[in-house]
Amino acid sequence: MPKNKGGEGTMAQAKKAVKKTIKNSGKKSTLKAGKKTTSETLSPAQEKFCLEYRKHEGNGTAAAIAAGYSERTAAQQATRLLRNVNILKRIKELADDAIRKQIIGLDKRALVLSKIAEDDAADVQARIRAIDVLNKMDGVYVIKTEVKISGNVNVLLKRRKKE
Incomplete structure (x- = not known):
């Protein structure tokens, strides 16, 4: 039987199109879903590597071993992982979070100083020092300064405007 243009040939093209759509559907959905956080784009093993890298203070081989990679290939795996842009972003995120957690907020500082002042x-x-610092934080103190100007004030101001 000869193939006609509207029959089986079109059916084969349709099957190819469906296969192509199915194959690419995962890629399209992640792009359409919006931006994902770095930790969502990493595999569980990669995320574990990032966490272990922070724990081991930048020792990639030890982090790879702790993350479950083979001891024999840990150094090579660490080198490969540290070339991955998403892994580097995640390590930076973890470092930034650690720095943020180390900084004591204004409320917590005031609370600590209040406890010292009341103890x-x-x-x-x-x-006394705790009370003094609390007063400074609250703006209780007014700093007075005395300024002496010698000469004509108008002349000095005109000169300053020209500069």
């Missing part, structure tokens, strides 16, 4: 067992000088 009867604390040294008197420490209590």
